[in-house]
Amino acid sequence: MVGSRSLEPEEWEFWDTYMHAHRLLVREMDRGLQRDCGISKAEYSVLVTLWRAPGDDMRVGELAESLNWEKSRVSHQLTRMENRGFVERTPHGAGGRRAGIGLTAKGRGAVRSAMLVHAGNIRRYFLDLLTPEQTAAIGAWSEQLIDHVEPRPTET
């Protein structure tokens, strides 16, 4: 497996084409969110996760777990979003420890419109461009890759 022999030209090209397509897809999705809602993809992820949270506030660790992000990344992101007024850290832990993360009213408003915009863009730039066979192929491949890299028995 460490054969590391080089790829055939058409394999390189296939890889490049796929990566290029994905980059464009992500770029358009990001720009749509930014342009229409004024939020970034990272902010979107946090907002949606908090919005779907059962209780009113989450802990940083839960957020990190749920997003599959590192805690430090969550913390940095929360700092930025707190400055923008989307979330607030409630100092509600035992002994003055900051623990709870909650959406502000502004955050709740943002997430509502963002989900609509995002859904539309997923349709426009992704779902609508796929034939059923391509959908099946990409779905199967995605699951297989996830299983391969991160063997986690989340079988559906």
Add this chain to the structure above:
Amino acid sequence: MVGSRSLEPEEWEFWDTYMHAHRLLVREMDRGLQRDCGISKAEYSVLVTLWRAPGDDMRVGELAESLNWEKSRVSHQLTRMENRGFVERTPHGAGGRRAGIGLTAKGRGAVRSAMLVHAGNIRRYFLDLLTPEQTAAIGAWSEQLIDHVEPRPTET
């Protein structure tokens, strides 16, 4: 807003799964390059592009064009890579040409090993996991998406 009707649950899930898979793929590719060659994906792209360049040095604009990057991004990247000793900006002042970009010996060495490592990882994390039908589907989709977003007859 546009049509913006929300997505069906299985559409959301399809999107999430695909994005998750792609994130894992990119992460593994990046880590492999970083671990085995000590270079980042961005550095890899620049190194390979310079290595494949016809002459001995390129201009920033050509590099940007070739990589499909913004010039400022190229410039920032070159600054970092110059500090690391992979490339050099040759003051080429006469005739309106300002700076040529060339690989150093270290850069040439790095690109050689990086391409092998990268090729192996593309195989391991991408090509080997695809059935021929999936390959065909992803290839077709990629080209269609590129055409959709960036209507440019890039025949590669």
Add this chain to the structure above:
DNA sequence: GTCCTAGTGTTGACGCGTCAACTCGCTCGG
């Protein structure tokens, strides 16, 4: 009690990426 360790969250340094503003040298119109 003190020390050790584990868990949780934060911070700093740094690379990556975008956008806007800037410099520099050239060319062209007056």
Add this chain to the structure above:
DNA sequence: CCGAGCGAGTTGACGCGTCAACACTAGGAC
């Protein structure tokens, strides 16, 4: 000649993301 404008390249500010290091609390072990 002068300056407006253009194209090439750079820089700065800022957000995103990772890694390593740093609190701080809690729970034992002794």
